[in-house]
Amino acid sequence: MLTPALQSFADHAAARPGPVLVIGGPTATGKSGLALDLAQRYGGVIINADSMQIYRDLRVLTARPGPQALAAAPHRLYGTLPASDACSAARWRTLALAEIAACHHEGALPIVVGGTGLYLRALMLGLSNLPDIPADIRAAARERLAQIGPAALHAELAGQDPVSAARLNPADRQRIVRAWEVLEATGCPLSSWQMADQGQPPPGLSFTTIIFAPPRAGLYASCDGRFAAMIAAGGLDEARTVETLALDPTMPALKALGLPELRRHLAGDLSLDDAIAIAQQSTRRYAKRQGTWFRHQLIGHAEPQIIIDYLWPPETQPGPPRASM
Numbered sequence: 001m002l003t004p005a006l007q008s009f010a011d012h013a014a015a016r017p018g019p020v021l022v023i024g025g026p027t028a029t030g031k032s033g034l035a036l037d038l039a040q041r042y043g044g045v046i047i048n049a050d051s052m053q054i055y056r057d058l059r060v061l062t063a064r065p066g067p068q069a070l071a072a073a074p075h076r077l078y079g080t081l082p083a084s085d086a087c088s089a090a091r092w093r094t095l096a097l098a099e100i101a102a103c104h105h106e107g108a109l110p111i112v113v114g115g116t117g118l119y120l121r122a123l124m125l126g127l128s129n130l131p132d133i134p135a136d137i138r139a140a141a142r143e144r145l146a147q148i149g150p151a152a153l154h155a156e157l158a159g160q161d162p163v164s165a166a167r168l169n170p171a172d173r174q175r176i177v178r179a180w181e182v183l184e185a186t187g188c189p190l191s192s193w194q195m196a197d198q199g200q201p202p203p204g205l206s207f208t209t210i211i212f213a214p215p216r217a218g219l220y221a222s223c224d225g226r227f228a229a230m231i232a233a234g235g236l237d238e239a240r241t242v243e244t245l246a247l248d249p250t251m252p253a254l255k256a257l258g259l260p261e262l263r264r265h266l267a268g269d270l271s272l273d274d275a276i277a278i279a280q281q282s283t284r285r286y287a288k289r290q291g292t293w294f295r296h297q298l299i300g301h302a303e304p305q306i307i308i309d310y311l312w313p314p315e316t317q318p319g320p321p322r323a324s325m
Contacts (some may be wrong), residue, residue, distance in 0.1 A: 003314060009306045013208035014042050014109050020100055020205050021114040024049070024120050024298060025212025027257065027283065027291040028175060028222040028242040030312025032065055034210070035113040037313075039073035042109045047099045048077040049114025049123070052256045054092070057083040060230055060238045061256050074108075083245060083253035084194065086174070089122045092128075096123055097202060117293045124207045124302050126200040130193055133185045142250060150176050161189035173250045209305045211294055218311055219291075223283040229259055231276060236262055257283050267269075 002010065013021045021038065023031050035046045048054060052062040056079035064078055074211035075100045081087055096112060096119075103110040113124065145153050150173045157180055158165035164179045179190040186193070227235075239262035247254055254260070265275035299307065 001313070002041065006034075006306070006308075009208070009210070009304075010038055010042065011307070012194050012304070013206075016206035016208065018104065018205045020134045020207050020245075021109060021111045022049075022120055022124065022207055022209045022302070023111065023212075024113060024117065024209065025294060025308075026219060026287040027115050028063075028226045028287065028311075029212035029214055029219065031113050031115065031212060032063075032069070034308075034312045035111050037066075039109075039111055043107075044109040044157060045074040045076060045099070045103045045106075045113040047096055047103075047110055047112045047118055048075070049092070049096065049112050049119045049190055051087065051092070051116040051119060051252065053078055054080050054087050055083045055253045055256075056081065056254060057242055058238065058256050058259070060233050060235045061163075061258055061262075063226060069313055071190055078213065083092075083242060083251060084247055086250075089116075089118050090127055092119050093122045093127060097218055100205065115290055119288065120209075120302075121297055124201055126202075130182060130190075131186055132183050138181050141177050141184060142248075143249065144180070145173060145177045153177065153180060155181075157183070161191055163191035164189060167191075174252055174255075177250060186207075207302060209298065210300045210308060211299055211305060212308050212312070213295065213299070214309055214311050216288065216291075219287055220284045222311055223287050224280045227276065227283055228281050230258065236265075236272070239263060240266060257286060291312075 010021065013019055021044070023035050025031055028196070032046075035044075038044055039046050040082070046065075050062065052058055054077055055065050058064070059079065065075055069075070077092075077095055080095070100110045100112075112120070114120065150198050151170045154165060154168060154170040157168075157176060161179060161183055168175050168179065170176075182188075182190040182193065191322070235258065239259055242253070242259065243263060243266055254263075261270065261275040261279040261282065264270045265272050
């Protein structure tokens with residue numbers, strides 16, 4: 001059930017020209033549940049903005065909407081790509097804009113929901129126009145990564161593009177190799193490309209944002225509970241199936257929350273109990289990073305906006321639900 005503040009806010013969002021309602025925030029906050037409530041009330045179509053839920057091989061471990069939700073409202077960009085296909089923010093933005101245009105053509109309200117902040121920011125504020133990378137340079141960069149590993153390639157990157165290197169985790173294979181291949185192809189650091197061209201927001205669209213920012217204690221408990229539910233729903237079997245795909249280690253799908261720990265269990269490096277505990281800890285840390293990112297990158301930068309400081313649905317909260325405009 002929508003609170004009066006949310007209902008008034010959503011009424012305003014739906015009445016704007018070229019409306020797009022965006023719901024973001026950390027994992028396990030109830031974003032998908034709110035999106036479904038809004039879609040049913042306003043005749044909306046739910047468009048995925050979670051970088052992992054786009055992969056069809058990760059239904060359980062990404063908490064993709066189930067059959068009941070899919071039957072209750074149209075959902076788009078869920079399970080669209082195989083895990084062997086890397087999806088970038090630029091590619092997702094193109095897909096999302098096409099779905100938004102289809103919604104407006106049909107007279108439906110597009111509701112974009114997910115916790116991948118970079119996707120949401122790219123959609124609303126634009127994305128740098130980076131150059132195309134020749135296939136031979138892309139292949140050479142991946143071969144170099146395979147030869148020396150991400151930490152060593154990160155160190156080499158730091159010598160030529162210290163700004164990008166400082167932003168990247170030395171274990172982030174995908175982003176390190178991306179920065180390296182841009183440097184090799186153009187002779188110009190990725191950071192310089194990003195500063196020179198900040199991109200432009202799409203014309204003709206009116207974005208209204210709902211951002212979840214609940215207290216950490218409740219958020220962390222929700223993270224733990226959701227991962228336990230994933231295991232009960234067959235998450236380990238799904239991880240086992242992913243293992244049979246023999247994916248390139250740079251594929252983004254392999255970074256899905258909990259999957260690295262379950263893969264270590266399947267390899268015999270961790271007991272299942274330890275894998276679950278470590279995965280839950282990793283999820284809590286990721287949720288904390290998401291909250292920090294949204295606070296600095298989207299809150300106050302994508303108006304009009306409402307901040308929800310509780311988990312969804314509000315009936316699960318101990319006190320009266322509140323939202324701040």
